[in-house]
Amino acid sequence: MLLSEATTTGFDLFSLVPWIVFIPVIGLLVNLIFGRKWNERIIGIVASSAVALTFVVSVLQLIALQGNHHEAHVVPFVDWLSIGQFHLPWEFRVDTLSVTMMLVVSGVGTLIHIYATGYMWFDVRYKEDLKSYRRFFIYMNLFIAMMMILVSGNSYLMLFVGWEGVGLCSFLLIGFWFDRNPDTTFGDKNAFAGKKAFVANRVGDFGFLMAMFLTFWNFKTLSFTELFPDAVAHYSGDPALIWWITGFMLLGVAGKSAQIPLFVWLPDAMAGPTPVSALIHAATMVTAGVYLVTRSAPIFNAVEGVHIMVATVGAATALFAATIAVGQHDIKKVLAYSTVSQLGFMVAAVGMGAYVAGMFHLVTHAFFKALLFLGAGSVILAVERGHHPLIGGHEDEHEPHDDEDHHELFDPQDMRNMGGLRKRIPWTYWTYMMGTFALMGLPIFAGFWSKDEILLDAKLEYPVIYWVLVVAAFLTAFYMGRQVWLVFFGKPRHHASEVAKESPWSMLVPLLVLAFLSVFGGFMNWPFEGGHQFGHWLGYTIEKATGHALHVPAFDWGVAIPATLLALLAIGISWLIYGRNPLKTGQQDPLEKALGPIFKGMHNKWYVDEIYDFLILRPYQKLAKFFAETLDWNIWHDWFHEKGIRDNFQKFTRFLADPIDLGVIDRIANGLASTVKNSGEILSRLQTGFIRNYALSVFFGVVVILGYLIFR
Amino acid sequence: MVPLSYYVALSAILFALGALGVLTRRNTIIIFMSIELMLNSANLLFVAFARSFGDVSGQIFVFFVMAVAAAEVAVGLALIVAVFRNKHTINIDEVSGLKG
Numbered sequence: 021m022l023l024s025e026a027t028t029t030g031f032d033l034f035s036l037v038p039w040i041v042f043i044p045v046i047g048l049l050v051n052l053i054f055g056r057k058w059n060e061r062i063i064g065i066v067a068s069s070a071v072a073l074t075f076v077v078s079v080l081q082l083i084a085l086q087g088n089h090h091e092a093h094v095v096p097f098v099d100w101l102s103i104g105q106f107h108l109p110w111e112f113r114v115d116t117l118s119v120t121m122m123l124v125v126s127g128v129g130t131l132i133h134i135y136a137t138g139y140m141w142f143d144v145r146y147k148e149d150l151k152s153y154r155r156f157f158i159y160m161n162l163f164i165a166m167m168m169i170l171v172s173g174n175s176y177l178m179l180f181v182g183w184e185g186v187g188l189c190s191f192l193l194i195g196f197w198f199d200r201n202p203d204t205t206f207g208d209k210n211a212f213a214g215k216k217a218f219v220a221n222r223v224g225d226f227g228f229l230m231a232m233f234l235t236f237w238n239f240k241t242l243s244f245t246e247l248f249p250d251a252v253a254h255y256s257g258d259p260a261l262i263w264w265i266t267g268f269m270l271l272g273v274a275g276k277s278a279q280i281p282l283f284v285w286l287p288d289a290m291a292g293p294t295p296v297s298a299l300i301h302a303a304t305m306v307t308a309g310v311y312l313v314t315r316s317a318p319i320f321n322a323v324e325g326v327h328i329m330v331a332t333v334g335a336a337t338a339l340f341a342a343t344i345a346v347g348q349h350d351i352k353k354v355l356a357y358s359t360v361s362q363l364g365f366m367v368a369a370v371g372m373g374a375y376v377a378g379m380f381h382l383v384t385h386a387f388f389k390a391l392l393f394l395g396a397g398s399v400i401l402a403v404e405r406g407h408h409p410l411i412g413g414h415e416d417e418h419e420p421h422d423d424e425d426h427h428e429l430f431d432p433q434d435m436r437n438m439g440g441l442r443k444r445i446p447w448t449y450w451t452y453m454m455g456t457f458a459l460m461g462l463p464i465f466a467g468f469w470s471k472d473e474i475l476l477d478a479k480l481e482y483p484v485i486y487w488v489l490v491v492a493a494f495l496t497a498f499y500m501g502r503q504v505w506l507v508f509f510g511k512p513r514h515h516a517s518e519v520a521k522e523s524p525w526s527m528l529v530p531l532l533v534l535a536f537l538s539v540f541g542g543f544m545n546w547p548f549e550g551g552h553q554f555g556h557w558l559g560y561t562i563e564k565a566t567g568h569a570l571h572v573p574a575f576d577w578g579v580a581i582p583a584t585l586l587a588l589l590a591i592g593i594s595w596l597i598y599g600r601n602p603l604k605t606g607q608q609d610p611l612e613k614a615l616g617p618i619f620k621g622m623h624n625k626w627y628v629d630e631i632y633d634f635l636i637l638r639p640y641q642k643l644a645k646f647f648a649e650t651l652d653w654n655i656w657h658d659w660f661h662e663k664g665i666r667d668n669f670q671k672f673t674r675f676l677a678d679p680i681d682l683g684v685i686d687r688i689a690n691g692l693a694s695t696v697k698n699s700g701e702i703l704s705r706l707q708t709g710f711i712r713n714y715a716l717s718v719f720f721g722v723v724v725i726l727g728y729l730i731f732r
Numbered sequence: 733m734v735p736l737s738y739y740v741a742l743s744a745i746l747f748a749l750g751a752l753g754v755l756t757r758r759n760t761i762i763i764f765m766s767i768e769l770m771l772n773s774a775n776l777l778f779v780a781f782a783r784s785f786g787d788v789s790g791q792i793f794v795f796f797v798m799a800v801a802a803a804e805v806a807v808g809l810a811l812i813v814a815v816f817r818n819k820h821t822i823n824i825d826e827v828s829g830l831k832g
Contacts, residue, residue, distance in 0.1 A: 709828025715754050 033084035034093045036077050037112040040122060040168045043074045048161035055154045064137030067157035071133045071164050075126035081119050090116055090560040094174050094245055111174035113244060115561040120379060121171035121311055124386045128303045129164050131530035135394050136160065136295035138526030142401055143293055146408070147197055156196065156293065163189035167304055171311060176232050176242040179312065183228065183276065186305045191218040193296040194289045213291035220285035224275010228312075231268035234261065235319075244315065248565040252318040262323040269316060270330055277309025277363045279337045284629055287356040294397030297352060302359045302393050303386040310363070310382050313370040318566045321373065328482065330371025335478075335488040338364030340626070342495035346502070346611070347622025350433045351396045354503050357625075358459065359389055361492055365474055368485060374477035375562050376555045376570060380545050381470035383554075387541045388458035388467055391534035395452035398523040398531065399507060402445045404432040407516035430516065435506040436609075437514040439602065444520040447528045449508050454535035456504055458542075460497040460587045463580070469542030476579045490586065497587040501594030502611075510602025547575040739780035746773035760812050760822040764805075771801050 047070025055063050085093070092115035101108035136156070144153045166189055170182025195214025236242050238261055239251045255262075273279060278286035289301045300306070313320060313330065320326050338361045345357035362385050369378030407430055431437065442449040458467035471493060478486035512518040522528075545554035552572055559570045597610050612619045621627070746769055753766030775794045782790030816822055 707831060709831030711824050711827065712755055712758075719751060719755065 033080050033087075034095050034114055036080055037095050037114055037172065038097050039077045040074050040081075040126070040172060041165050043077065044070050044161040044165040044168070046070065048158045048165070051154055051158050051161070055158075058154075060137070060141055060150075060153050063154050063157055064133075064140075067161050068130065068133040068137060070161055071126055071130045074164060074168065075123070075130050078119065078122040078126045081114050081122060085114060085116065085119055090557065092116075092561060092564065108175075108177065109243075110178055111243070111245075112172045113174035114172070115564075116558050117311075117314060117379070117561045118171050120383065120558060122168065124307075124383055125164065125167045125171065125304045128386050128390050128534075129160075129167075129299060131533055132295050132299040132303070132390060132394065133157070133160060135298075135397075135527050135530040136293075138524045139295055139397055139401060140293065142405070146404060152196070156193075159189055159192050159196070160295075160299070163193070163300060163305070167308075170308055174244050176235065176244075179315070180228065180232065183272075183308060184225065186300070186308065187218065187221045187225070187276070190221075190289065190300050190305055191215075193300060194292040196292055196296065210291040213285075213288040217285040217289050220282045221275045224272045224282055227268040227271025227275065229272075231265045231272060234265045234268065244565075248318045249567040252322055255322065259323045262319060263326065266316075266320055266323075266326045267329070269312065269319075270333060273309030273312055273330075273367060274333065275309075276312075277306050277367060278360045279309070279333050279364060279367055280340060283337060283341065283360045284625075284632060286360055287353055287625070290350070290352040290356050294352065294393060294400065297356070298390045298393035298397070301356070302389040306359065306363055307366065307382045307386070310366040310370055310378055313367070314375045314379055314562065315565075317370075317373075317375055317562050320371075321566050321568070327371055327373050331368045331478075331482055331485050332371075334364045334366070334368030334371050335485040335492075336364070337361070338368060338492040339488050339495070340364075342492040342499070343622050344625050345499040346495060347619050347624075348499075349435055349609070349623070350431075351399060351435050351438070351503065351507060352393070352433055354435075354499055355389070355392055355396055358392075358496065358499065361496060362389065362459070364492070365471065365489060368489060369474040369477065372477055372482055372485070374474060376545075376558050376572075377470065377473035377477050379558055380554055381467075381474055383544075384458065384466035384470040384538075384541050387534055388455040388465075388538040391451060391455035391531060391538050392459065394527070394531055394534065395448055395455060398445065398448040398527055399438070399441060399452070399520075400432050401523055401527075402441065402448065402520035403438060403514075403516045406444075406518065406520040407432060407514075430514075432516065435503065436603065438507045438517050439510040439513040440508070441512070441517055441520055442508040444517070445522045447522060448531065451528075451531040451535040452508070453504070454538045456500045458538040460500050460591070461493055461583060462587055463584055464539070464542075466538050466540070466542035468580075468584075469545060469547065472575075472580050472583060473545070473547065475583060476573050476576050479576070479579055480573055490583065493583060494586045494590050497590035498594050501591045502598050505594060505598035506603060509599060511604075513603065513605040736780060736784045739776065743773045743777040743780070746770075746776065758823050758825050760815070760824050763824060764808055764812070767808075768801065768805075771797060 047067055050066050050070075051058075051063055055066070085091075092113060095112040095114065097110045097112055099107060100110045140153055140156050144150050144156075163186060166182050166185025168182070170179055170186060173179045173182060191214045194217050195211045198208070198211035198214065232242060235247070238257065239247055239255070241247060241251065271282075274282045286301060286306065290297050292301070320330065341357045341360035341364060345354050345361060348354045348357060362381070366378045366381050366385070369375075369381060454465070458465040461468045461471045475486060475489055475493070478489055512520075545552060555570075555572055559572070563570055597614075601610075603609070609619070612623075615622075624630075750766045750768075750770030750773060753769065754763050757763055757766065775797055778790040778794045778797070782788060782794075812822060815827055819826060821827075
């Protein structure tokens with residue numbers, strides 16, 4: 021009904037698409053200009069409704085796209101640059117792929133904004149900086165705008181603009197509490213994490229830029245419409261070129277989507293407030309790499325063998341990060357490595373050419389990982405409120421702490437301080453379980469369907485990657501089981517967990533919505549007869565771009581059953597270790613005892629940071645020191661500037677001052693003066709004072725002149 | 733009719749007397765009178781030549797000279813009075829304050 025109306029009334033819903041960028045921009049401007057005096061409720065409403073409106077516009081794009089029979093539509097917006105024959109327009113591309121991303125970003129973004137209005141109310145009070153509430157939502161709206169530019173641009177260049185924009189927002193939000201770090205001795209830890217994310221992303225951006233340069237150099241355009249399918253499909257040139265482009269692009273993906281070797285920034289990015297971790301570092305920004313590969317599908321399809329390169333990176337990351345997640349004590353760190361691991365699944369999928377499966381996992385992952393992060397934020401907040409009650413706390417059941425107690429070193433994110441929370445925070449517990457089951461890949465839950473599709477595609481084409489991913493999935497179920505036993509079951513291991521307090525409704529409602537999506541979100545791509553709606557829908561765009569029909573494998577019980585059984589086995593093992601005998605206060609992690617050095621390796625992220633520190637940072641710092649001290653200070657400053665320029669200049673000026681100025685110029689001036697003085701002294705003797713003398717000289721003068729005139 | 737050369741000679745004599753007076757006398761008044769003598773010798777010459785050539789412009793010039801001389805007398809005598817008031821002398825040789 022609505023579809024036909026949209027198509028028959030003639031009103032072009034597509035023309036609304038620029039608003040997906042400008043509504044969040046307006047939201048942030050309103051908060052920026054007028055928000056100084058507003059209270060937190062108004063600021064939160066402005067920011068959240070801006071994103072909600074963006075979601076509405078995205079839904080309208082979906083409707084318009086249905087009316088257009090899934091056909092991509094390009095909306096020209098402005099001419100950015102125009103140099104002779106070369107035009108660089110800013111165009112919005114509305115196709116099934118970009119609309120999928122728009123809906124995820126604005127939909128999950130709206131929920132997280134609503135959640136953040138509650139979460140940040142507490143956070144700014146714990147950090148004792150109420151003014152930062154407004155700053156937070158300005159950054160968040162800016163992020164949504166940038167992400168929208170990224171997913172809606174019709175050229176690699178606009179994609180890159182958004183790519184850099186979200187990188188900036190990520191930096192700003194990771195280091196949000198750059199000057200407040202009450203629980204660690206490093207005052208600048210948060211700022212350092214932001215810097216690390218920024219620098220790691222610069223390495224990736226270098227790759228993306230090189231890929232763009234190569235693309236432009238060879239295809240003479242960066243526009244998707246012009247590149248795909250014709251320019252790339254009919255390219256019969258050097259396959260090495262495609263290798264270079266895809267290789268550099270993979271480096272960009274590794275930077276943004278936290279793949280080996282550049283994943284190290286993402287776990288540290290957990291320094292940001294938890295809604296940021298959920299929105300940027302789990303649901304949306306980090307999936308930009310997956311989006312980029314899917315968007316560039318024709319290029320990745322162009323040469324045999326490129327697929328295996330991307331898939332290997334993804335699968336290796338999936339397994340590697342999953343092992344690290346097992347050894348973490350920080351509730352957010354577990355989820356962070358889980359995100360890296362799941363991004364590895366997605367990259368492996370799109371690398372294998374299973375673009376639909378990868379994007380499907382992107383969507384479901386956005387649901388359940390956002391849910392898990394928000395749930396973790398709710399847990400952390402509950403524990404923190406137990407540890408340090410604020411206004412509206414629970415004075416009735418818990419006498420306020422002394423001042424000394426506030427400075428006690430307590431990490432509200434450490435799972436060893438938790439335990440038994442399911443009774444204290446039942447809403448958070450139940451929603452968290454939904455997300456956990458989805459991530460574990462238990463049947464019916466969203467993650468099951470999407471992960472199953474990835475495994476299915478892998479099994480058919482790349483058996484090695486299939487086995488790697490299966491092991492990663494097993495570890496995923498294990499570390500999530502471990503986390504749940506540690507956090508929600510057993511007895512509280514810290515006083516704070518005994519008195520933990522359930523979060524407000526503004527935080528629970530987004531959790532409930534996301535829990536619903538985590539349970540039922542997988543049905544959008546029901547893999548049996550009459551299903552695959554999402555696959556057909558998204559596949560339309562990919563098939564258009566590549567010019568080839570997508571292969572949709574049939575559902576295989578041989579993949580689904582072993583995966584489910586392995587997940588259940590992992591849960592069982594985690595119960596044996598953590599569930600049967602709950603951890604006691606101060607007790608060592610039983611896995612740590614059992615695995616010894618292996619656990620230590622997992623806990624310390626296999627020392628990747630230390631290896632990078634040794635291989636790259638230290639030599640780089642030494643080089644920088646060498647440049648600074650030897651080249652810059654000793655040679656450039658001491659030798660060239662001081663000895664070379666300054667000393668010679670001094671000599672030259674001395675030469676000018678002493679012989680030239682004093683010797684020549686001053687002597688001329690002084691000589692002139694003394695000459696005048698001496699001659700004046702001599703001539704003054706003529707001035708006798710006797711008027712008759714003067715008269716006589718006048719007389720003789722006249723006589724002489726007359727004589728001359730007469731006798732000449 | 734007295735020939736023109738007589739007038740010229742008389743004028744030359746009068747001018748020479750005036751110049752000699754200016755150069756030799758010390759009394760300021762007399763120097764002053766000598767200057768008048770020189771001026772009038774020139775006037776005489778103007779008039780003589782004007783008459784001789786039948787041109788009145790020489791005579792007109794004499795009027796100018798007499799007017800300037802009258803002004804000069806006024807200034808000169810005032811100067812002499814001022815000097816006398818300061819120095820109590822009109823000996824020109826004693827007025828030598830500008831000696832270098």
